[in-house]
Amino acid sequence: MLLILLTLVACSTVLWAYLRWTKVRTYWEKRGVPFRPPHPILGSLTFLQRENPAIWMRKLYNDFKCPYVGIWLFWRPALVINSPEIIKRVLVKDSEVFRNRFLSSGKTDPIGSLNMFTANDPIWTTIRRRLTALFTSAKLRNHSAMTSAKAKDLVERIRRDNAKNIPFKVRDLCTDYTTDVIGESAFGITSECVKNGDSVMRGVTRDFQEFNLHRGLSWSSIFFIPELVDIFRFSFFPKHTIERLRKIYRSIVTQRGGYDKEIKESRDLLDILLKMKQEAASENEEMSEDFLLAQAAVLLLGGFDTTAATMSFAIYHLAWHPTYQQKLYEEVLALKKKVGSKDFDLNDLSELTYLNCIIKETLRLFPPMGWLDRIASQDYKIDDKLTIKAGTPVYLNAVATQIDPQYFPEPMVFNPDRFLSENERDITPYTYLPFGEGPRNCIGMRFAYQTLQQGLSSIVLNYEIQTLPDTPKPNDVQVERQGLFLMPLDDKMIVKCVPRE
Ligand code: HEM
Numbered sequence: 001m002l003l004i005l006l007t008l009v010a011c012s013t014v015l016w017a018y019l020r021w022t023k024v025r026t027y028w029e030k031r032g033v034p035f036r037p038p039h040p041i042l043g044s045l046t047f048l049q050r051e052n053p054a055i056w057m058r059k060l061y062n063d064f065k066c067p068y069v070g071i072w073l074f075w076r077p078a079l080v081i082n083s084p085e086i087i088k089r090v091l092v093k094d095s096e097v098f099r100n101r102f103l104s105s106g107k108t109d110p111i112g113s114l115n116m117f118t119a120n121d122p123i124w125t126t127i128r129r130r131l132t133a134l135f136t137s138a139k140l141r142n143h144s145a146m147t148s149a150k151a152k153d154l155v156e157r158i159r160r161d162n163a164k165n166i167p168f169k170v171r172d173l174c175t176d177y178t179t180d181v182i183g184e185s186a187f188g189i190t191s192e193c194v195k196n197g198d199s200v201m202r203g204v205t206r207d208f209q210e211f212n213l214h215r216g217l218s219w220s221s222i223f224f225i226p227e228l229v230d231i232f233r234f235s236f237f238p239k240h241t242i243e244r245l246r247k248i249y250r251s252i253v254t255q256r257g258g259y260d261k262e263i264k265e266s267r268d269l270l271d272i273l274l275k276m277k278q279e280a281a282s283e284n285e286e287m288s289e290d291f292l293l294a295q296a297a298v299l300l301l302g303g304f305d306t307t308a309a310t311m312s313f314a315i316y317h318l319a320w321h322p323t324y325q326q327k328l329y330e331e332v333l334a335l336k337k338k339v340g341s342k343d344f345d346l347n348d349l350s351e352l353t354y355l356n357c358i359i360k361e362t363l364r365l366f367p368p369m370g371w372l373d374r375i376a377s378q379d380y381k382i383d384d385k386l387t388i389k390a391g392t393p394v395y396l397n398a399v400a401t402q403i404d405p406q407y408f409p410e411p412m413v414f415n416p417d418r419f420l421s422e423n424e425r426d427i428t429p430y431t432y433l434p435f436g437e438g439p440r441n442c443i444g445m446r447f448a449y450q451t452l453q454q455g456l457s458s459i460v461l462n463y464e465i466q467t468l469p470d471t472p473k474p475n476d477v478q479v480e481r482q483g484l485f486l487m488p489l490d491d492k493m494i495v496k497c498v499p500r501e
Helices: 002-025 053-064 084-093 123-135 137-163 170-187 200-209 213-224 227-232 239-255 269-282 289-320 322-339 353-365 445-462
Strands: 068-073 076-081 372-375 393-396 463-466 494-499
Touching: 053 068, 053 076, 076 084, 084 372, 084 393, 123 137, 123 269, 123 289, 137 170, 137 445, 137 494, 170 200, 170 239, 170 269, 170 289, 170 445, 200 239, 200 289, 213 227, 239 269, 239 289, 269 289, 289 322, 289 353, 289 445, 289 463, 289 494, 322 353, 322 445, 322 463, 353 445, 445 463
Parallel strands: 076 393
Antiparallel strands: 068 076, 372 393, 463 494
């Protein structure tokens, strides 16, 4: 009897799975959406931990060359959008429908789930409004002197490393610099990693950069299968690193007189967070330490690595393209002659238009977060043929439009002139989105530009960057496979810095 019962249960389960799978498998076919047949378990996610998602998105784009492609996150249907017109509607025109990201860090990970990047409405709106205060023009102007001092440290560090014949490992040194800049401006503590080769904050960012199998699986789950996050207790940030950051955070709060000390003027992120807590308390609302720490952690994580990767790729391209480097050098030298012994401030940096072209072109080829995700909060008409259901994740494939020859002729050629003002206006809108777009775009964009402009202009003014033998061409640099963003992985990404006369 028991055997019959078990056999019946097994047969029903197999039948259920078969019927369900048939429904899943035919989902996009029935809606007339192009797709690659899904794997019975992983759906379209067979590339995870083997290939960077940005590279996968680019291949998908080239294989189909159509406005959208259907994919599956395990058995959940999702849509990759390639058309700039539809991208515009999702990010901007109909952003009310697509206000939230699909990715989620679950309930068991407060620091991972409460931060501005992962949080959804209504929490997100409050955080975004409050933290915008950190990135006003006045605040950026105040940061100028600090960023410029850090850039000088960088020039000095290269001189010292040169004297000791230490090779310029591009990503390492750029990360030392961005950790100092963001660590100091966000947390208000002295971080002198460029000067000393290490710092407490660099310990934290080094941990953030490490992607082993567990962290790779955690991120894959957070970004593509959030249902698994709580089951496996995955976390957005490595747990031991958060405890380190918590210690740093607590010691600064104590140094500043604790949570109750009145904040008259918010100088940095820490002040803004303390003020947020005080204002909430005055409305009888409790704002936990985890909530505040989550914001500090995501600004550090969102800022240091994206900026360091961009700076690394820019330096590396300059080494391989001496003509553009010379053009940049002449621009920076002319500005230096104009301002004299004074350091570059925010106004001066705005004159370095060719430097901006170089940063933009670098971000076109290597956008650290090139694919953007959102989730539809209601049924949404994509076009006359397709309406997606509420809850469908969508991925905006800007990493691929940025190298489509239709929009960027000879796309794999590094050519900053594309972004000269007379050429930039011809770029098709919504084909170039390295900082995203709409209400959820990158909050730190201007801060990133300032950090990049100070660092790159100082290096180019003082050194001629040259290639070294046996190093890969820029487009052949290996990128992260276990991490999900487009970050360089190559130990061979080294250059030589020859002091200028
Ligand atoms: C070159 C450097 C950077 C790049 C390429 C970059 C790129 C991006 C992109 C593509 C997004 C998603 C936008 C969207 O979904 O529409 C984003 C979001 C974000 N970025 Fe950046 N970023 C950079 C630097 C920074 C810096 C310096 C900070 C902070 C100090 C920062 C903090 C954030 C935060 C908090 C978000 C989430 C915003 C939200 O969801 O409201 N980023 N960034």
